[in-house]
Amino acid sequence: MxxxxxxxxxxxxxxxxxxxxxxxxxxxxxxxxxxxxxxxxxxxxxxxxxxxxxxxxxxxxxGEFDQSKIDQFTEEHPEYIAMQETMVLLTFDGSHIHFGADQTMAGTVQDISFVVQNEKFDFILDLNNEKLDVQEGEVAVPIYFMQQYDLQIGDTITVKNERYEKEFVISEYARDFEMNSSFTSSKRFVLNQTDYDEMLTMQAGVLEYLIEFKLQDGADSQAVQTAYIEAGLPANxxxxxxxxxxxxxxxxxxxxxxxxxxxxxxxxxxxxxxxxxxxxxxxxxxxxxxxxxxxxxxxxxxxxxxxxxxxxxxxxxxxxxxxxxxxxxxxxxxxxxxxxxxxxxxxxxxxxxxxxxxxxxxxxxxxxxxxxxxxxxxxxxxxxxxxxxxxxGKKRKYRLSLMKNHFFTTNIYMGIRDVWKRFKLYRLLFFIFIVSTFMVILPINIYNTMNSPEFSTYMGIGKSDMRIDLRKSDTISEDFIKLQEELQNDADIEKYAAHITSSYQVKNTEGSWDYINIEIGDFSVFPLKYLEGRAPEAEGEIAISYANASEDALNRKVGDDLIVKAGGKEQTLTVTGIYQDITNGGKTAKAHTSLGINPEAVLWYVVTMDVAPGVDTQEKMNYYQTNYDNAQVNDIKDYTQQTLGNIIDQMRTIVIGGIAIAFIVIILITALFLRMLLSKDMSQIAIMRSIGLTSQNIRHQYMAGTLLILLLGIIVGVLAANYLGEFLVSMAMSSMGAARIELVNVVWQTWLLCPLALMLVVGITIYVSCKVTVQDDLSVILRR
Structure with missing residues (x-):
């Protein structure tokens, strides 16, 4: 039964x-x-x-170093270190890598290095996760560049500068555990040993090194890093x-x-x-x-x-x-x-x-x-x-009398009055409209935030029009000075700021020394938004990133002292601010120029600028890219998009999926709710029709009430996406170094386009759902 x-x-x-x-x-x-x-x-x-x-x-x-000292260090710590290997990188500027129809990789934010396969560990793999074995005249290209420049197996790339020129056939894509992600600022191309030796002999690229350690199971990595620093081993x-x-x-x-x-x-x-x-x-x-x-x-x-x-x-x-x-x-x-x-x-x-x-x-x-x-x-x-x-239940008295209506048509007023009288019934629909709106708006806001120039502030970079990174070369210091002089005299440049990032030693909470990347320069030209405090403005001041300020790092607050070793001397700096930064593991700092440059450990030279009103930014970028061979010139939006990589592309898929799901939800829920409501109100509908109301009049009443609930739901849903969404995103991003994300709200999307689309979908659903029901046989209904 x-x-x-x-x-x-x-x-x-x-x-x-x-x-x-x-x-x-x-x-x-x-x-x-x-x-x-x-x-x-x-x-x-x-x-x-x-x-x-x-x-x-x-x-x-x-820079130069003594490998024998590293070997000695490895032998002295067998309880910690299982293996050690030093990889030699030949680094090129993107403008020296040619492909396709006279295209180059000049616009990339990545450092490009050519290497050979390691012998002991840190292997670079092919797409089958097998160790790459590259033949002479061939090259394995990182997946990142395969996607960015649509490079195919069988295509050729040419490495060309004033000292060297050679064409290589792309034989494989390189899957690199350490440098796969767009968040890492370097990418490794893999060559055959013979080609690599030729490139090395001709001094084609700038030499850099990866001094790598594979530890014993359960070994304390922090203890090894501390011992390495105390031994005075290379760490530029x-x-x-x-x-x-x-x-x-x-x-x-x-x-x-x-x-x-x-x-x-x-x-x-x-x-x-x-x-x-x-x-x-x-x-x-x-x-x-x-x-x-x-x-x-x-x-x-x-x-x-x-x-x-x-x-x-x-x-x-x-x-x-x-x-x-x-x-x-x-x-x-x-x-x-x-x-x-x-x-x-x-x-x-x-x-x-x-x-x-x-x-x-x-x-x-x-x-x-x-x-x-x-x-x-x-x-x-x-x-x-x-x-x-x-x-x-208990009968209630309502004050929304039809005779007092002076603003709406009778049908619209009766629909609004029905919502007021039976809001307890409508509140389920109200809540579902809130959730559906939230499901649409939050992914859109996240996507817009990642695509916005404002996102650079979460990367420790002030908002500007252009950014020039000078690559390491023999003339990098001279180029840096020359670039600033030219910018000073360039009428097309409204303002600029130059920054130098070096590696310094800093005393941690345990009293031992760690390394930290500190940027010095004028931070008032393109200011950051600080979580606490302000930028360093005077001698002896420093601002640190949120990740560095956390308890498991330097554990510092605004006003605390921080001991930094620069030029062999210890300096006590005062923390003036804490900012957000998701780059370099989130652990960076910014100090007043009085700290001085650490000349043996300079990492980056960066100049950011705004162009004057009416000046073509792209044209200006092309000019400086052409005149500075070792420079990487990008607008800030392109820089952030390249760094975030395919997260933005995947977020686009989620936006489309979220909108589709929300529309399906709204259509089905609205139809279901109206079915319940019309079933409950069937006798009332029959009475209205018997006294002369048409099916269209009744449909307009239900449409007015439901669209009112939708409008209220959209308002609350958008506000929830803006404020609750910011809280949820900030929680997720705090582990990366950004604890307070402000989502970008594009007004015409969140308050106009999306609400209109939702109202159109709900309006059509109401029209179709009411059309059949309100035309039922009155005699059957009234006999119930």
Whole structure:
């Protein structure tokens, strides 16, 4: 009997059942896809790490050094160090790398280096995660450049400067554990030993070194770094731990998985509310049947079982379908992973972990249904047989009299009045409109923020029109001075600021010395937004990044002292401010020029500038790129986009997906809600039509009420996306060095385009949903 009742309920409520089923299925698809993505990420990262055998500590260095001292240091610490290897890099400016129809890589923000394969560890792999074996006359190109410049296997690149020129055939794409990510500022091209030796002999590029250590299992990397510094070994460059490379590799896909999980949670909430709407509609229709069942002695438990079984069956079927479809949908999100981490994602871990999504959602739906079904306990047999439970309760008086309406047409006013009278009923729809708007606006705001020039402030860079980075060369100091003199006399340049970044020793909380990258210059020209305090303005002042200020780093606050060693002398600096920076692991600092340059450890020379009004920025960029061979010239927007890499592209996919899901949700929920409302109001509709109101008049009333709820939902949803969204994004980004993200809100998108699109979709749904119902036979309805 009960199975027959469940089957009949399915057949009778096809629209309701379909809507609930779709939401549960979509929630399972997204949740399982996100878990699938995470499982693939864990598997691919483990495989890449196993094959590449990355270094645990990488010390970048430029300048001469004695390898024998490093060998001695390694031999003295066998309890910590398992292996040591020094990779020699030949670094070129992007303008010296030619490809295609006379194109160069001059616009790249990456340092380009040519290397040969390591012998012991830190191997560079092909797309099958096998060690690259490059033949003479060939080159393996980093995946980053393959994507950026659309380079294909079989194409050629030419390395050409005043000392050297040679053409290489692209034979493989290089998957580089340490330098895969766009967040790392260097990329390695792999050559055959013979070609590399020729390039080295001709002194074609600038020599740089990666002094790498592979530690024993369980060894303390910080202890090794401290011992390395105390031994006075070469360190003219940043030191990077293996954990940083791991984070950079996982960052893009992990961020995508987090956003998908958030959307999935929102869908589960919507599905739960949808079930509530469905149950209220069914309860209102079946209240007399429930009364009959109670009157003939059927227990409350068995009555609840009838309704609960429906959602149990629905959740199981939706769970199975969603679980299977998730393995198709996940391909929309793991393309980046297949390219950068592992081409083979066929492991079994994802099949097991992804089962958690349908099982968890099934339990949540069943528990929620049990809570909603407690309403049946309050229905007595007598009342159920006599009236509708939805109409029971204390009568209220309302002040919205039709006679007092002087602003709206009668139909619109009656729709608004209905919302006021029955807001408790409409509040479910109101909440769903808020969630749907949030689902649309938040991804758009994140995408706009990443594409905005303002995002440079989260990279420790003041907002400007152009940025010139001088690459390391024999004449870099002279070029830096010459560039500033030219900018001073260039009428097309409104203002500029020059900065030099060097590596310094800094005393940590334990009293030992660490290395820190400190930028000196005038920070008032292109100011940053500081979390606390201000920029360094006077002698003995320094500002540090949020990541450096944290307890697990330097553990400093505004007003604290920081001891820095510059030129062999210790200087005590006062922390004046804390700013956000997601580059270089988030650990940077900015100091007053009185600190002085550390000439043996200069890392970057950077000049930022604004062009005068009316000047073509691109034309000015081309001029300085042409006149300074060793310069990399970019506008700030292009610089941030190259650094963020494919996170922006993946975010674009999420924006499109979020909008599509939100529209599907709104269409189904609006149709479901109207079905419940029209079913409940059928007698009232019949009376209105009997006194002369047309179907169009009635439809306009429901449209006015629903669009009012939508308008209120949009307003709250946009505000939630702006403020709650900022909080959620800031929480996610705090681990990277940005603790207070201000999302960019493009007004015409968030307050005009998106609301109009939502209102159009809801308006069409209301028109279609009301069209059939309000034309039913009056005689049948009035006889009920």
């Amino acid at each position: 009960f199975s027959k009742m469940v089957r009949n309920d399915f057949l009778r409520n096809k629209v309701v059942t379909t809507a609930v089923f779709v939401f549960i299925t979509m929630a399972v698809i997204l949740a399982a896809s996100a878990i699938n993505n995470i499982a693939n990420l864990i598997q691919s990262m483990a495989e890449l790490q196993e094959r590449a055998v990355p270094a645990d500590i990488t010390q970048m260095h430029s 460059g940043p030191t990077v731990g293996g954990a940083v490379f791991l984070i950079f590799n996982a960052l893009s896909d992990a961020a995508v998985a987090m956003v998908i999980i958030l959307i999935s949670i929102l869908l589960i909430i919507i599905a739960s509310l949808c079930i509530r709407l469905s149950f209220l509609a069914t309860l209102d229709e079946d209240v007399r049947e429930i009364g009959v069942m109670k009157a003939i002695g059927i227990s409350k438990k068995d009555i609840k079982k009838v309704f609960l079984n429906k959602y149990r069956i629905m959740s199981v079927i939706a769970g199975v379908i969603g679980y299977l479809l998730s393995f198709v949908v996940v391909n929309l999100f793991n393309g980046n992973m297949k390219l950068y981490l592992s081409s083979d994602l066929s492991g079994n871990l994802k099949y097991v972990l992804s089962l958690a999504a349908p099982l968890l959602i099934y339990l949540m739906i069943v528990m929620y249904c049990k809570k909603v079904l407690k309403r049946i306990d309050n229905i007595s047999a007598v009342e159920a047989l006599r009236s509708s439970v939805m109409d029971s």
